[in-house]
């Protein structure tokens with residue numbers, strides 16, 4: 001429910017791109033791995049697991065989009081972001097302090113979990129964010145594959161391991177470190193003789209992984225209608 | 234060595250002023266680059282010897298020829314150009330009676346991952362500079378006979394808007410190619426913030442890839458739908474005050490049995506209500522490993538007629554260059570790189 005408290009806390013809004021952005025305050029920022037940050041900010045609107053928000057540091061630039069990684073029920077909202085040193089927004093977000101102003105849209109999107117069909121979640125890098133939101137909000141997949149090049153980028157691995165046990169597979173494509181499989185997520189999928197064809201496959205992350213995995217799934221008999229992709233372009 | 238080619242008049246002027254040369258030298262250089270199309274600084278004969286020597290120390294013209302050309306049985310040609318990233322891009326040249334249309338790429342690969350597209354399958358390998366975009370116009374055999382330019386090659390132009398706008402500046406300014414912006418069409422899948430800037434900062438025509446009016450269907454074909462729903466794209470277009478010369482078209486690749494039903498006609502009509510537009514139906518040419526199918530001709534004609542009957546001006550685009558994979562969504566350098 002949209003509470004009175006929420007309404008009172010919403011201050012200024014302006015239109016940028018196709019979004020109204022609302023003045024928001026940073027609650028906390030933590031660097032959880034080199035160049036990877038968790039950012040908490042005020043919850044002004046309710047969100048569904050899988051939603052994204054558009055964020056800007058000020059009124060001068062176009063907002064960027066981020067998947068929420070916090071639970072639907074959490075008190076504050078949270079995103080996981082990757083610092084792009086030459087980028088417009090992420091260097092500024094990486095130096096935010098609690099209380100600083102940030103402009104955030106209403107949550108939106110349709111990368112939403114299915115409650116009827118078993119889901120497979122497949123992510124690379126920060127593409128794990130919406131799945132963390134789903135898990136924290138009470139959704140569980142039949143399988144979660146997460147690809148990363150270094151073990152420190154298996155974000156939220158404790159939460160996933162605890163909840164999903166052997167249905168959580170860390171695919172480490174780097175040269176060393178921890179993982180359950182050494183290679184890319186596409187290699188793990190390719191090595192499977194059979195995939196559950198009636199499941200719904202959620203892919204999130206970089207374009208190359210998404211198109212590679214989507215092609216592989218289709219080649220293995222999954223109908224493309226059962227594949228939902230979110231690309232962090 | 235830095236390339237002069239791809240710089241705007243402003244950039245050339247500040248560059249020469251910084252070197253202690255008169256400002257008008259910038260205009261002279263633009264003239265040599267974009268009108269006289271010279272290949273070397275030494276050929277810029279109305280520049281003083283001193284100016285040429287100073288320029289040559291740090292700059293070169295910086296155009297580069299294609300490394301491969303393929304010709305289709307229907308006359309369509311496909312050029313393969315190298316890029317600064319060590320990768321390749323493709324440019325298609327489509328002759329049609331008195332029209333000579335060049336289809337340029339704007340990125341090396343693409344991040345958008347559309348299900349029906351070969352370019353999307355190679356992932357994203359980098360942005361093209363304005364120079365690399367204009368080079369595709371300058372360095373093809375037909376350069377002096379081009380009548381139209383379409384940004385429909387590899388990549389999503391609105392994901393590289395800065396360089397695309399710069400290339401348009403070079404192509405349309407009097408000091409550049411002086412082409413009419415009405416002869417240039419930029420095709421996008423609809424990245425809304427960039428769309429707004431493009432509408433305000435250029436006068437070129439716009440083509441929007443629709444492919445289906447239904448959100449859930451489009452989301453499966455085009456992941457961008459999740460971030461920038463088609464409705465928000467159309468709302469943007471509806472709100473913009475187009476002058477009578479500037480054209481907006483909607484591209485619609487027809488997949489057999491998927492997006493060519495009366496239900497789609499009805500929804501297209503609802504979606505485009507109040508928008509002055511032209512729908513281009515495009516035959517889908519199945520690409521390797523695709524789950525999507527070609528439509529049959531009868532169905533395609535019927536779909537076109539139904540759209541026209543609703544008052545939506547609709548035509549079917551002739552398929553060109555299929556045999557050399559030069560058709561829409563078929564540009565990919567994956568295979569070509571090996572034999573070039």
Ligand SMILES: Cc1cc2nc3c(=O)[nH]c(=O)nc-3n(C[C@H](O)[C@H](O)[C@H](O)COP(=O)(O)OP(=O)(O)OC[C@H]3O[C@@H](n4cnc5c(N)ncnc54)[C@H](O)[C@@H]3O)c2cc1C
Nearest residue numbers: 064065066067081082084086087088089090126232233360
């Ligand atoms: C649906 C969706 C969800 C997303 N979710 C997340 C998420 O949860 N976490 C996350 O970290 N990211 C996410 N992203 C990506 C995010 O929106 C930003 O693109 C990203 O954070 C970079 O923003 P930036 O402003 O720092 O960089 P930008 O300024 O956008 O630049 C990005 C990179 O491109 C380069 N670049 C910019 N312009 C040019 C140019 N003209 N030529 C060449 N290179 C250029 C920059 O150097 C930089 O490295 C998501 C994107 C989408 C579409």
Ligand code: SF4
Nearest residue numbers: 343345347350353388
């Ligand atoms: S259709 Fe256009 S936007 Fe989509 S993947 Fe291909 S090149 Fe990119």
